[in-house]
Amino acid sequence: MNISDMLTKETIQLKLQAKNKVDVIDELSLLLEKNGNLTDLANYQEDIWDRENMISTEVGSGIAIPHAKSSAVSKPGIAFGRSLEGFIYDNERCNLFFMIAAGEKASNEHLQTLSRLSTFLMDEVFRAKLILASTAEEVLEAINEKEQEEIEDKYVSSAPDNEKTFLVGVTACTAGIAHTYMSAQALRDAAAKKGIEMKVQTDGSSGTENMLTAQEIERAAGVIIAADRGLDLSRFNGKKLVKTSTKKGINEPDKLIEEVLNKTSVYASGDTSATSSDDSNSDKSSPFDIYKHLMNGVSFMLPFVVAGGILIAISFMFGVNSSNPDSNQYNEFAAFLNSVGGTAAFGLMVPIFAGYVAFSIADRPGLAPGAIGGMIAYTGGSGFLGGLIAGFLAGYTVLLLKKILVKFPKSLHGLNPVLLFPVLGTLATTLVIHYVINTPVSNMNNLLTNWLSDMSGSNAILVGALLGGILVSDMGGPLNKIAYAFGIQMITSGVYGPMAALMCGGMIPPIGIGLATTIFRNKFTAQERETGKVAYILGACFITEGVIPFAAADPLRVIPANIIGAAVGGGLSMALGIELTAPHGGLFVIPIAINHPIIYIGCILAGSMVMALIVGLTKKTIIENKQTGGINNVSNI
Numbered sequence: 001m002n003i004s005d006m007l008t009k010e011t012i013q014l015k016l017q018a019k020n021k022v023d024v025i026d027e028l029s030l031l032l033e034k035n036g037n038l039t040d041l042a043n044y045q046e047d048i049w050d051r052e053n054m055i056s057t058e059v060g061s062g063i064a065i066p067h068a069k070s071s072a073v074s075k076p077g078i079a080f081g082r083s084l085e086g087f088i089y090d091n092e093r094c095n096l097f098f099m100i101a102a103g104e105k106a107s108n109e110h111l112q113t114l115s116r117l118s119t120f121l122m123d124e125v126f127r128a129k130l131i132l133a134s135t136a137e138e139v140l141e142a143i144n145e146k147e148q149e150e151i152e153d154k155y156v157s158s159a160p161d162n163e164k165t166f167l168v169g170v171t172a173c174t175a176g177i178a179h180t181y182m183s184a185q186a187l188r189d190a191a192a193k194k195g196i197e198m199k200v201q202t203d204g205s206s207g208t209e210n211m212l213t214a215q216e217i218e219r220a221a222g223v224i225i226a227a228d229r230g231l232d233l234s235r236f237n238g239k240k241l242v243k244t245s246t247k248k249g250i251n252e253p254d255k256l257i258e259e260v261l262n263k264t265s266v267y268a269s270g271d272t273s274a275t276s277s278d279d280s281n282s283d284k285s286s287p288f289d290i291y292k293h294l295m296n297g298v299s300f301m302l303p304f305v306v307a308g309g310i311l312i313a314i315s316f317m318f319g320v321n322s323s324n325p326d327s328n329q330y331n332e333f334a335a336f337l338n339s340v341g342g343t344a345a346f347g348l349m350v351p352i353f354a355g356y357v358a359f360s361i362a363d364r365p366g367l368a369p370g371a372i373g374g375m376i377a378y379t380g381g382s383g384f385l386g387g388l389i390a391g392f393l394a395g396y397t398v399l400l401l402k403k404i405l406v407k408f409p410k411s412l413h414g415l416n417p418v419l420l421f422p423v424l425g426t427l428a429t430t431l432v433i434h435y436v437i438n439t440p441v442s443n444m445n446n447l448l449t450n451w452l453s454d455m456s457g458s459n460a461i462l463v464g465a466l467l468g469g470i471l472v473s474d475m476g477g478p479l480n481k482i483a484y485a486f487g488i489q490m491i492t493s494g495v496y497g498p499m500a501a502l503m504c505g506g507m508i509p510p511i512g513i514g515l516a517t518t519i520f521r522n523k524f525t526a527q528e529r530e531t532g533k534v535a536y537i538l539g540a541c542f543i544t545e546g547v548i549p550f551a552a553a554d555p556l557r558v559i560p561a562n563i564i565g566a567a568v569g570g571g572l573s574m575a576l577g578i579e580l581t582a583p584h585g586g587l588f589v590i591p592i593a594i595n596h597p598i599i600y601i602g603c604i605l606a607g608s609m610v611m612a613l614i615v616g617l618t619k620k621t622i623i624e625n626k627q628t629g630g631i632n633n634v635s636n637i
Helices: 021-034 041-054 108-120 124-132 136-149 179-193 214-219 246-251 253-262 277-281 285-316 332-362 364-379 383-405 410-453 457-473 478-492 497-519 526-540 544-553 555-575 597-618
Strands: 058-060 067-070 077-088 093-103 166-172 197-204 207-209 222-227 241-244 623-625 630-632
Touching: 021 041, 021 077, 021 093, 041 067, 041 526, 041 544, 058 246, 077 124, 093 124, 108 136, 108 179, 124 136, 166 179, 166 214, 166 246, 166 253, 179 197, 179 222, 179 246, 179 253, 222 246, 222 253, 241 253, 246 253, 285 332, 285 383, 285 478, 332 364, 332 383, 332 478, 364 383, 364 410, 383 410, 383 478, 457 478, 457 497, 457 555, 478 497, 497 526, 497 544, 497 555, 497 597, 526 544, 544 555, 555 597
Parallel strands: 067 093, 166 197, 166 222, 222 241
Antiparallel strands: 077 093, 197 207, 623 630
16 A cells, blocks of 8 residues: 555645644544544544643654554545744754554554555655655655665665674653654664664554564674563563663664674663663653552552452442441352452452562562562552562662572573572562561551541641542543542551542543533634533543643643643542542442442532632633634733
8 A cells, every 4th residue: 555545635734734733633633534534533632632641743854743543444545744943842953754544443554554654754755855845746746756765674685694793672652653763774784884784573553563573682793772662572581682662763773783882781671771771871760660660550450449449339239237247238159349449359359469560670580579579569559669679679679689580600590580580589579568667658558548548628638639630630640640549548447438529520621621621612613622522421431631732731720620620529528428439430420439429420520610610711712714714812921
């Protein structure tokens, strides 16, 4: 399939009106909608913004490639926009914008075609032709010429030259459409200019392509990993290895090649020294890594929390004491559900969390010490906080063991992963957790639990308002996760009020912005009003991120309104003694997991209305542009 099959004259705009990121995404997605590529514009834009919030699609050289796989795509398509004066997309000034729309179940052929476009943009001559093109036909002609020049496997011959330096690499981004292939192409091009042979495996949306063989890895003088998500690197043990992001792979391939060739150390599983020197010195370094390890644990823990919480909530439908054999409400099936949720699922929650925090830090050798340390924390009363400490302690203990045991004779190295790492790592972690952590953290948990259980009046309002406001302040960021983790900790301690305040606060921003688009229609564009309808559904499902497109477009109004509205709802929920036994589910768990469902819905609506009024009353009116059929936004500031 040719790129010109998906990019047409109708989806090319050589004189973009957009002056910022939000506008260009709106303008290009409207081209795709008018061309019949989309069935639901608002849903597609939601998916685009979800992708943007993972990592910027600004790729350097004045190019941005917003893209998404979406159920709202009826047929794959590409929209191209050009702004000769350019504007700052995220951090850099961009002139060329390609929006890629792929279906949720796009075929490999479509995904490969879209990925080829990403590699074409690495060619300076091709980019120059796009800048100089005066008509849509000239853009399509430049693409057709490039497709004719394309030669498969340009830099790796079927008969390898054993006298040449040989490198291998792996690239992988979160979506697997653009950055994956652009970084692979940039690395191959840079290697070819240096007279180096290089093979790059791409782990994209259409699966793994150009798979590296064991023989190629053995032959390679070094390995470059340009990835924005976790990969299993154990097959590269003993090789010179540099890890970095796909963006660095695109923008600094020469530097990465020099760095891997000049390395003096080799990689061992879990080795953090393999990170590119620029990455390790960046301001993302330590805090970002800690957050990444924490989120790895949370992502594996959540299914246990959700499953356990909802099963417990279902058991309560038979009566609050239905699982107690001494109660006249006792029901054998309810007791079974309560046991599965409370004993099995919640019992595994902390060990799983701690194990996968340690796994993120130290790879597989950290898993057993982390999980066992988490179990000791759970049974010893320190709960989620103890598990958090156990995960980090186990992970960094195993990293330390790797540095110490590498000095032992090579004949003993085979014992490390099966004997020394798990035994010594577990022993060190559990000794600290049992003798140092459990008692003080358990006492703190008990004090906190008793304080929250007896809370009423202004104290309850304050705590509920803080939890609701903090949860939505960064819409999925670190503060959100800290507040949510606190709610989970309280559920495991039998205190259900904080989680009710958190879910109430998290549901308010999307519902509030939806109400604002309905009540104050003349202050939002037609497209924003459509997105507002989707926000209602996302809010009902406790998906706070439904407000992100509005917060990105108008942060000075929407973010403070988020926090105030969520604080109002969370404070009311705590003050009225509302409890939630399930940690997620939104509207779907309110009938079974909330003790006062009608009052709780009232709290959500109250907070949502406060937010809607703040946004609506402070936002200026939209002026219609009758000539173009578009809109002009009055300044938001």
